[in-house]
Amino acid sequence: MAASSSWILLLLAATFTASASAATFTIKNNCGFTPPMTLAEFTIGGSQDFYDISVIDGFNIGMAFSCSTGVGLVCRDSSCPDAYHQPNDMKTHACGGNSNYQVTFCP
Known part of the structure; x- marks a missing residue:
């Protein structure tokens, strides 16, 4: 799917490939959006990026989420x-625009 210059992405535990330079994402083995699911959420495209981990819809896998200019988040269980x-x-959390992100499943 193509992304505009300012966009929001929800990342759940699925296999995907991404190209930041082309702003495209391809999801493989699409598991659907059926709870419970741990989400990495971020909004990018401005002078600041915003990111978080959500277990509002339930917890299904541990996740670490970090931004190159911000705070690292770790969620290993449903009460994180x-x-x-x-x-x-x-x-x-916020970090500078054009930052790099790392999402690790099962940290």
């Missing part, structure tokens, strides 16, 4: 303190 558990938890 770094993740959103409710929509108003205030767990979103």
Whole structure:
């Protein structure tokens, strides 16, 4: 799928390939969006990027999520303190625009 210059991405545990320079993502073995699922969420494209981990829809796999200019988040179980558990938890973090991201499943 193609992405515009400012976009939001929800990443769940599925095999995918990505090209930041072409702003395209290809999902393989699409598992669908059936809860429970741990999500890495980020909004990029401005002077700041925003990112978080969410277990609002449930937890299915551990995840570490880091930004090259921000805080690293780790979620190994359903009670992890770094993740959103409710929509108003205030767990979103910011980093500089054009940052690099790393998502690790089962950290």
